Amino acid sequence: MKFLRDLLDKQKPLFHKGGKLENLFYLYEAGETFLFSPNHTNGIKGAQVKDAIDLKRMMITVVIAMIPCLLFGIYNTGHQHFLATGQTAGLWDDFGPKSLLGLQLVLPIVIVAYAAGGLVEAGFAVVRKHPINEGFLVTGMLIPLIVPATLPLWQVALGTIFAVIIAKEVFGGTGMNILNVAMTARAFLYFAYPAQISGDQVWTYLGDKAPVDGFSGATALAVAYNAGVDEQPVTQALAEHNSVLGDGLFSFYNMFMGWIPGSIGETSTLMALVGALILVATGVASWKIIVSGFAGAYLMGLVMNLFAVNEYMAMSPEYHWVVGGLAFGIVFMATDPVSAAQTETGKWIYGLLIGILTVIIRVTNPAYPEGIMLAVLFMNVFAPLIDYYVVKANKNRRLQRATV
Amino acid sequence: MSKTIKLKKGFDIKLAGKAEKQLGDFQRAQTFAIKPADFIGMQRPKVTVNEGDSVKAGTPILFDKAMDSVQFVSPVSGEIVEIKRGDKRKLLEIKILADEVVSYESFEKFTESSLKTIGKETAIAQLCKSGVWPQLIQRPFGIIANPQDSPKSIFISGFDTNPLAPDYAFALKGEEKYFKAGILVLQKLTSGKVHLGLELDAEIAPVFANVQGVQINKFSGPHPAGNVGIHIHHIDPINKGEIVWTISPFGVIQMGKLFLEGKYDASKVIAVTGSEAKKAVYAKTYLGACVDTLVKGNLKQDHIRVVSGNVLTGEKINTDGYLGYYANQITLLPEGDYYEFLGWMKPTSDKLSYHRALGLLSFLTPNKEYVLDTNVRGEERAFVQTGVFESVTPMDILPVYLLKAILAEDFDEMEELGIYEVVEEDLALCEFVDVSKHPVQEIIRKGIDLIQYS
Numbered sequence: 001m002k003f004l005r006d007l008l009d010k011q012k013p014l015f016h017k018g019g020k021l022e023n024l025f026y027l028y029e030a031g032e033t034f035l036f037s038p039n040h041t042n043g044i045k046g047a048q049v050k051d052a053i054d055l056k057r058m059m060i061t062v063v064i065a066m067i068p069c070l071l072f073g074i075y076n077t078g079h080q081h082f083l084a085t086g087q088t089a090g091l092w093d094d095f096g097p098k099s100l101l102g103l104q105l106v107l108p109i110v111i112v113a114y115a116a117g118g119l120v121e122a123g124f125a126v127v128r129k130h131p132i133n134e135g136f137l138v139t140g141m142l143i144p145l146i147v148p149a150t151l152p153l154w155q156v157a158l159g160t161i162f163a164v165i166i167a168k169e170v171f172g173g174t175g176m177n178i179l180n181v182a183m184t185a186r187a188f189l190y191f192a193y194p195a196q197i198s199g200d201q202v203w204t205y206l207g208d209k210a211p212v213d214g215f216s217g218a219t220a221l222a223v224a225y226n227a228g229v230d231e232q233p234v235t236q237a238l239a240e241h242n243s244v245l246g247d248g249l250f251s252f253y254n255m256f257m258g259w260i261p262g263s264i265g266e267t268s269t270l271m272a273l274v275g276a277l278i279l280v281a282t283g284v285a286s287w288k289i290i291v292s293g294f295a296g297a298y299l300m301g302l303v304m305n306l307f308a309v310n311e312y313m314a315m316s317p318e319y320h321w322v323v324g325g326l327a328f329g330i331v332f333m334a335t336d337p338v339s340a341a342q343t344e345t346g347k348w349i350y351g352l353l354i355g356i357l358t359v360i361i362r363v364t365n366p367a368y369p370e371g372i373m374l375a376v377l378f379m380n381v382f383a384p385l386i387d388y389y390v391v392k393a394n395k396n397r398r399l400q401r402a403t404v
Numbered sequence: 405m406s407k408t409i410k411l412k413k414g415f416d417i418k419l420a421g422k423a424e425k426q427l428g429d430f431q432r433a434q435t436f437a438i439k440p441a442d443f444i445g446m447q448r449p450k451v452t453v454n455e456g457d458s459v460k461a462g463t464p465i466l467f468d469k470a471m472d473s474v475q476f477v478s479p480v481s482g483e484i485v486e487i488k489r490g491d492k493r494k495l496l497e498i499k500i501l502a503d504e505v506v507s508y509e510s511f512e513k514f515t516e517s518s519l520k521t522i523g524k525e526t527a528i529a530q531l532c533k534s535g536v537w538p539q540l541i542q543r544p545f546g547i548i549a550n551p552q553d554s555p556k557s558i559f560i561s562g563f564d565t566n567p568l569a570p571d572y573a574f575a576l577k578g579e580e581k582y583f584k585a586g587i588l589v590l591q592k593l594t595s596g597k598v599h600l601g602l603e604l605d606a607e608i609a610p611v612f613a614n615v616q617g618v619q620i621n622k623f624s625g626p627h628p629a630g631n632v633g634i635h636i637h638h639i640d641p642i643n644k645g646e647i648v649w650t651i652s653p654f655g656v657i658q659m660g661k662l663f664l665e666g667k668y669d670a671s672k673v674i675a676v677t678g679s680e681a682k683k684a685v686y687a688k689t690y691l692g693a694c695v696d697t698l699v700k701g702n703l704k705q706d707h708i709r710v711v712s713g714n715v716l717t718g719e720k721i722n723t724d725g726y727l728g729y730y731a732n733q734i735t736l737l738p739e740g741d742y743y744e745f746l747g748w749m750k751p752t753s754d755k756l757s758y759h760r761a762l763g764l765l766s767f768l769t770p771n772k773e774y775v776l777d778t779n780v781r782g783e784e785r786a787f788v789q790t791g792v793f794e795s796v797t798p799m800d801i802l803p804v805y806l807l808k809a810i811l812a813e814d815f816d817e818m819e820e821l822g823i824y825e826v827v828e829e830d831l832a833l834c835e836f837v838d839v840s841k842h843p844v845q846e847i848i849r850k851g852i853d854l855i856q857y858s
Contacts, residue, residue, distance in 0.1 A: 050779070
């Protein structure tokens with residue numbers, strides 16, 4: 001450690017004012033503070049001791065919470081390929097080859113997302129002279145988890161660059177953004193290149209192998225939506241789906257566990273809940289948003305049941321929790337503290353509305369099978385309005401006290 | 405009508421180095437100093453003595469041209485040895501070399517029964533000229549009270565929940581008579597009530613027992629439950645245009661002594677605390693004392709910081725610096741100017757955190773006493789995490805919105821969000837727990853200054 005410290009200290013003058021590489025100061029600083037917490041001490045007046053937390057530690061906690069989803073996603077990517085091409089049927093057969101294939105597909109996406117976003121981040125840090133934002137640690141991991149494994153790498157790069165610039169840096173960086181950065185990346189790709197991120201051809205990697213006869217690559221959401229159109233009970237449609245590959249592929253249990261096609265990290269409700277557990281136990285994410293998000297989806301599912309005019313609307317509400325990316329979106333996207341509501345009362349309303357909107361978009365909108373992406377972005381925009389009224393209530397209480 | 409308020413929000417910073425309940429045998433300080441910077445709101449300080457003048461305890465040495473009836477006096481008798489000025493002749497310190505035996509200026513004396521009959525004007529005049537007046541602090545703004553105002557109520561907090569704070573039961577032992585007399589004086593200054601806030605479920609300190617003429621309110625909960633600002637918020641909140649005064653128990657006792665004994669007595673018992681103190685005990689000294697006799701020979705190591713006051717709201721001073729005017733303790737901490745390899749992700753159980761993020765294990769040992777140094781523990785960032793400030797602020801106030809309003813210099817917003825109800829100490833915990841390391845107290849003072857002077 002002494003050696004590293006000496007090395008850093010020796011290079012320091014180069015990057016300080018007047019040094020040859022003074023323009024790259026924030027790059028140096030990012031590296032230095034990554035390796036060593038700075039030796040700054042508290043000021044003359046005010047708090048003389050400080051809490052051990054910092055933003056780096058908070059952000060790395062979120063990254064750790066995503067790891068179960070990532071690992072699961074890697075294996076499931078391989079598993080879905082082996083299943084669709086008829087190579088194995090059992091869940092744990094061919095564990096090695098499945099993991100390896102998953103790694104081959106997912107790892108490049110993760111690397112590209114981090115590299116592309118990291119470059120933009122570093123570029124802005126140098127030009128705008130601000131420290132490199134730790135928020136990118138999280139964004140760079142979130143983006144790979146919400147795209148299909150078959151997405152071309154250049155699209156991963158493009159989506160990430162677009163989101164980091166347009167959703168974050170133009171507003172001034174982490175803490176100033178209005179929209180969730182990762183969701184913006186996905187929305188950009190969704191509307192710019194729909195062929196690679198929607199439909200039923202992209203969710204399962206086939207490679208140069210032919211799928212089993214009768215294989216359909218549709219996601220559970222699409223199956224559920226089509227059941228509504230075809231006047232067939234959703235549970236029946238889900239049960240019969242892809243029966244050539246085996247029974248009960250889209251059973252409630254399987255969908256909860258996540259052994260279904262979809263974006264890399266969002267298929268497993270269980271892993272999202274493990275992540276939620278980490279985030280809530282460490283106090284990093286708001287449990288209020290998570291609870292009210294799930295509650296909102298369930299409630300809206302019930303309301304849909306009441307007014308059901310088709311089979312999708314009649315679907316049992318708990319299915320909304322396990323199909324699509326609702327769980328992942330609520331746990332990791334909705335809870336982003338910067339783009340979410342920032343008042344405690346506001347968080348309840350914000351989460352609830354995300355759940356409600358997701359189900360409305362899913363069930364009533366023919367164009368977008370998944371609702372969580374648009375629901376989160378939509379509520380990101382409305383979060384300041386929710387907060388505005390909560391803050392106004394606080395001001396009114398103060399005002400009323402004065403006039404009584 | 406006494407009230408009981410149970411607070412849940414807040415956080416106790418448990419530190420090693422609590423003062424034992426005994427008086428240490430420290431040498432009395434040689435020099436004393438009055439620092440104008442201690443008096444918040446002092447605008448144009450004017451010195452009335454010259455170097456070489458001899459003064460008694462209670463001799464005026466300074467006043468504020470903006471409020472010239474209030475005198476600031478020498479805490480001890482002796483010789484003015486230095487009037488220290490900084491850039492642009494800014495007055496920094498007035499240093500006094502103390503006599504062996506303190507002699508006092510004499511002021512009018514009263515008996516307990518005659519105290520009850522004196523008028524408001526007499527009381528104010530005596531307080532102003534004797535130098536006791538600056539103990540009265542005005543809310544909003546946390547500045548020295550203006551003798552021409554009439555506050556709607558006066559608040560005293562009878563317990564201190566700050567880290568390693570002195571125990572009033574010990575520090576104010578034997579001052580019962582003077583506290584009662586001080587209350588009699590305070591009653592003349594307000595048309596409303598005098599409130600005394602005490603800790604719920606704690607034994608009442610002798611000094612506060614059987615005090616007449618105050619409303620006793622009881623509070624429970626973690627720090628900042630003992631802050632007078634929190635008491636005001638829950639008992640008699642300040643609305644725009646209203647004025648409340650606050651005073652510390654020490655100030656009340658000083659008042660009592662002034663009227664019963666006819667002298668300005670600046671002696672006080674302070675706590676010498678902190679993990680780096682060899683002997684963490686109480687010490688008898690005077691306002692503005694040089695701390696060298698308390699510090700030298702009482703350190704476990706050399707690389708330390710001396711804090712006048714507590715670790716949340718205190719001020720760094722030199723090892724031969726001077727005790728702040730309002731400070732009741734000094735805290736000796738290890739200095740934290742070191743790099744730490746991967747300090748931001750290393751699991752740690754010996755650094756205190758309010759949070760539970762990855763590797764912060766202090767929540768597992770809630771009763772452990774921590775040795776904390778002065779390292780910032782990270783870098784300053786934009787506001788990211790939400791809900792944390794609210795959870796350590798037991799008031800109906802949204803600290804982050806208030807801070808943002810101040811940063812944006814939005815006056816209406818500041819007013820509506822409650823700038824009149826806070827001073828630095830009320831939001832000091834926010835500064836401690838802040839993930840993004842904002843100078844919260846500095847921002848609050850900036851906001852108060854904006855509102856006050858424009």
